Amino acid sequence: MSPERLVVIGGDAAGMSAASQARRLRGPDELEIVAFERGHFTSFSACGIPYWVGGAVAGRDELIARGPEEHRARGIDLRMRTEVVAVDVAGKRVRARELDGGGGEFWTSYDKLVIATGARPVRPPLPGIGAAGVHGVQTLDDGQALLETLRAGEGRRAVVVGAGYIGVEMAEALIRRGYDTTVVNQDSEPMATLDPDMGRLVRRAMTGLGITMVDDAEVTKVLTDGHGRVRAVATDDVEFPADVVVLGIGVRPETGLAREAGLPLGEHGGLLTDISMRVRGHTDIWAGGDCVEVRDLVSGGERHIALGTHANKHGQVIGSNVGGDYATFPGVVATAVSKVCDLEIARTGLREKDARRAGLQYVTVTVESTSRAGYYPGAAPMTVKMLAERRTGRLLGVQIVGREGAAKRVDVAAVALTAGMTVDQMTALDLGYAPPFSPVWDPVLVAARKAVAAVREAG
The missing domain is CATH 3.50.50.60 (FAD/NAD(P)-binding domain)
Structure with missing residues (x-):
């Protein structure tokens, strides 16, 4: 047989x-x-x-x-x-x-x-989008082609179209390669996977790196020179000179x-x-x-x-x-992390617009804390935003932006979301503590305590 x-x-x-x-x-x-x-x-x-x-x-x-x-x-x-x-x-x-x-x-x-x-990669049907020097980044072949363009050194101006995970990470990569980098973003803030108030923190970090941020702008065409190579990216009213263009619009x-x-x-x-x-x-x-x-x-x-x-x-x-065994994949809570230089970015669960789309009533809280005990050397600021269901207090989502130690803290929230925990239940979590790693109250738990108060205040 x-x-x-x-x-x-x-x-x-x-x-x-x-x-x-x-x-x-x-x-x-x-x-x-x-x-x-x-x-x-x-x-x-x-x-x-x-x-x-x-x-x-x-x-x-x-x-x-x-x-x-x-x-x-x-x-x-x-x-x-x-x-x-x-x-x-x-x-x-x-x-x-x-x-x-x-x-x-x-x-x-x-x-x-x-x-x-x-x-x-999303490649919108724009005039000039197929020009030499315009790159999507999804496979190793794509990465190799982009590196060859960068190493050819025909100018030092780069434009990244889109400011999602790939766009933000590629903008940092281009800056590190010595390119004058502009990010053209159709949203009001970078990282649309975050709420705009948290995305604003990312924009500040990007501009601090020397990246030019152009928000609320939509690319309408790619302009080329006489040899068919990209020379600029245009919106309805502005042109941005470019020797290389990277598409970071998503997939x-x-x-x-x-x-x-x-x-x-x-x-x-x-x-x-x-x-x-x-x-x-x-x-x-x-x-x-x-x-x-x-x-x-x-x-x-x-x-x-x-x-x-x-x-x-x-x-x-x-x-x-x-193979004859049995396994399941029950689903996700949409956890993702990234970084811009030393700024760490993390999210899990729902954003505000996700909660509204799902028909959920919710409360939000935002807290400022530090990555370590305030007196311990190297303590850095950290911002945590938390969403909780208004009636039940069920955790709906967490976003964290900060320096060292910020990104992986989102894993605590991811586990809580998967378990269907309330913010009240989260406040009793037995998390690891020592001054080099966390304040006495971890930033995620500080946010949970504040969310409990917000749920109670909302009735």
């Missing part, structure tokens, strides 16, 4: 985690695994690309967790530079195309299918294949799955990583979050289920 065949589309975090976990549970005589990857690399850290571009990470290979040969040595038939161009759900097969060597297209049947096609799920195959997509364009990461309505198809939508444990809705942490967990869950 021939083994079952698992076909995996996508060779990064979710896809190869799924393949590796399935292989651990089932040997080659039980399960044949064929994986297709259209790029040049597998199992790499896209989150590390800004730090590689900025010079904090020495080289590209440091971002690669496991190369193709390592996967093949584990019994996975990994086919690089091979793009899946169609999924035939009824026939249980995929059509693939070799991108190098002119090998043409061919069909491969499957018993079980994993879709891990990732996400793609969208790469679900063109899924859409054409008739698989279910959510309002954000991501594939919809159950808690076992099985595509809804399809017994033998799973999906994970940046191409799916996941359940928000706080609001109860679906959301798209492109993070390697989730992708690896999805892959483990998928691989376990494909």
